[in-house]
C-alpha cells in the first residue's frame with residue numbers, strides 16, 4: 115500500500131492497536147493532524163504538551179498498553195520532555211512522536227527547531243530520527259516493540275515535516291537491523307535453585323517487592339507465593355499496589371517515609387528477596403549501612419540493575435513472568451516463627467500514627483476517609499509531595515495497576531494529567547486523585563481537558579497553603595527558614611475548577627468532608643474538592659536524607 | 669585505574685554520541701576513544717579507555733552500554749588476551765642542532781619522519797600506549813609543538829572474532 119507519510123503513521127498506529135493518542139498540534143505537525151482527521155484514532159487534545167505526555171503515561175500505567183503522545187516541533191517537543199523523563203524513570207511504555215522541521219531546514223536554527231534527538235537521548239529508552247522516508251513504517255513499529263519489550267520505557271520518534279508529505283510504501287518495507295537489542299526474557303533455572311536453597315536455610319527472610327511486579331503483571335503469582343510461604347513482605351512505593359494490603363504479613367512501604375517495621379525488617383533480615391526493585395536512594399538511605407547483615411537475592415529483568423547500587427549474593431536475571439512462577443513452585447520456607455513474631459510485635463508497637471485535632475482536618479485523616487469510600491478496583495493517582503507519601507501510607511490500593519505516582523523523577527504536575535490518561539484507559543473504574551496546592555497549579559489547565567471529556571475524576575486538593583514537603587525539610591533541616599515555600603495568594607481552587615467547567619467544593623472544616631466525599635463519589639463528571647488541612651503537619655516516620663534506615667524519627 | 673572496553677555497535681548516526689554521552693553522564697572519564705569501520709558493513713567498533721575506581725564501576729559501564737539498543741556486544745578487554753596499538757603524530761622543534769639526535773631516537777623507537785620543515789619535523793610513532801608515551805616524553809626536551817594521538821585500539825589474539833568467543 116502506498117500512502118503519504120502522515121497516513122502511513124496513522125496506519126502503523128492502527129496496526130499497533132492504538133486507538134487513543136494524546137497531543138497538541140502546531141505548524142509542522144499539521145500534515146499529520148490532517149491524516150488523523152476522521153481517521154478513527156481518538157486524539158485527546160490536552161491543554162499543554164506536558165499534559166499529553168503525563169496523560170499517555172497514566173494511560174499506559176493503568177492499562178499496561180503503550181501510551182502515545184504527539185507534539186509539534188521545537189517548543190511542542192520540549193514541553194514533552196518532563197513527561198518522557200518521568201516515564202523513563204518509572205519504566206513506563208510510551209511512544210512519543212515529535213514532529214520536526216523540514217529536512218532541508220535541519221541544523222540551521224530554523225523556526226521552531228529543537229534538537230529533540232539530542233535532548234531526549236539521555237531521558238528515553240531509545241530514540242529515532244526518521245531521515246529516510248522508506249524506513250518510517252519500520253521505525254514506528256520498532257518504537258512500539260522497544261517501548262513495551264524487556265524493561266519498558268519511552269521511545270521517541272522525531273519525524274521531519276517533509277516525510278509526512280512523501281509517498282511511502284508500507285507493506286513491503288525495508289527493516290532496520292536491531293542486532294543489539296536483546297530484551298531479557300528467560301533466565302537460568304540454576305539461579306532460582308540457589309535462591310530456593312538460601313530461602314530454606316534463612317531464619318529471617320524478607321520479601322521486598324517493587325514496581326517490576328506491577329509492570330510484569332505478576333501480582334497473582336505473587337499472591338500465590340505469599341499464600342504458600344507466608345513470607346513477610348515490604349514494598350517500594352511503586353510496588354505498593356502489587357499485593358493485597360490485607361495480607362497478614364504485609365508491613366508497608368520501606369524507605370525515607372517507610373513504616374518502622376519495614377525499615378527495621380530490612381535492617382534485621384538475613385535474606386532479602388528483592389523483586390523488581392532498583393534500590394533507589396529514597397529506599398536505601400545510607401547505602402553503606404543498607405541491609406549490611408543480610409544476603410540479598412535480586413530478581414530483575416535489567417542486567418544493569420544487578421549490582422548497580424548494591425552488590426548482591428544471588429541474582430535471577432529474567433522477566434518476573436518467567437522467574438516468579440518457577441520460584442513460587444519450589445519455594446519452601448524454614449522455621450521463621452520467631453522472626454514473624456518479631457515483625458508482628460514491631461508492627462503492633464510502632465503503627466503509623468498521627469494526632470487528630472478538634473476542628474482542623476489532618477491530611478492523613480482526609481486520605482483515610484477518601485480511601486474508605488473508594489470502590490475496591492479504584493485507581494488512585496497522586497502528585498508529588500507530602501500528600502503523595504500520606505497516600506502511600508494511608509490509602510490502601512487494591513488492584514495491581516491501581517496506584518499511579520511519579521516515583522523515580524518525583525514530578526510535580528504529574529497527577530492531574532495522569533489521572534486523565536487513567537480514566538480514559540479505564541472508563542469503568544473510579545479514578546481518585548490526591549494533589550497538593552502546589553502541584554495542582556503545575557498542570558491545572560488540564561481541568562479543561564477533563565471537563566471537555568466529561569471524565570468523572572475525583573480530585574482532592576490537599577491544601578496546606580504552601581509547598582508542604584519543602585516546608586517539612588525547612589522545618590527539620592533548615593531551622594524553620596521557610597524560604598519560598600508559602601502561598602500567600604489564597605488561590606481559590608474551587609473557582610478555578612468552576613471556571614474550567616469542573617464541579618467543585620471547598621471544605622474548610624471537618625464537618626464538610628463527609629458531604630464532599632459523597633458528592634465526589636456520586637459525580638458522573640469531574641469533581642474537585644479543595645480540602646483545607648493543617649498547614650504544619652510532617653510526614654512521619656522519617657529517615658533523614660543520608661541516614662541509615664534504622665535511624666527513624668517517628 | 670584505566671580500563672579498556674571494546675564495543676561493537678550499529679553504524680547509525682548518533683551512536684557515538686550515545687556511547688560517549690552515557691559514559692560521561694554516569695560520571696566516568698574517557699581517556700581515549702577510537703571508532704571505525706569493521707569487517708562487517710554497518711558495524712562500527714569503538715575502543716574506549718575509561719578511568720574507573722574499581723571493577724564494579726567497569727561492570728556498570730559494560731552493563732549500561734550493553735543496554736543501549738544499538739550496542740551489539742561489549743567486552744572488557746582487560747580480561748582478554750589481546751594486542752593493542754596507538755599511533756601518534758608529533759610535531760617537534762628540530763633546528764640544525766637537534767636534528768641528528770631526533771633522527772637517532774626516531775630510529776630507536778622505529779618511528780618515522782613523515783614531514784620535514786626547516787624548523788620542525790613531523791614524526792609518526794606506533795606502538796602500545798607505553799611506547800607512544802615514552803616517545804612523546806623523549807621529544808619533550810626538543811620542544812613539542814603539537815601532538816595528536818589516535819587513541820588505543822585492541823584486537824584479541826584468539827583465531828575467532830571477539831563476538832564469537
Ligand SMILES: Cc1ncc(C[n+]2csc(CCOP(=O)(O)OP(=O)(O)O)c2C)c(N)n1
Pocket residue numbers: 497498499500501502524525526527549550551552553554576578580581582583584
Ligand atoms: C516539577 C517539580 N518541581 C519541584 C519539585 C520539588 N518539590 C517536591 S515536593 C514539593 C512541594 C509540593 O507541594 P504541594 O504540591 O503543595 O504538595 P504537599 O507537599 O504540600 O503535599 C516540591 C516543590 C518537584 N518534585 N517537582
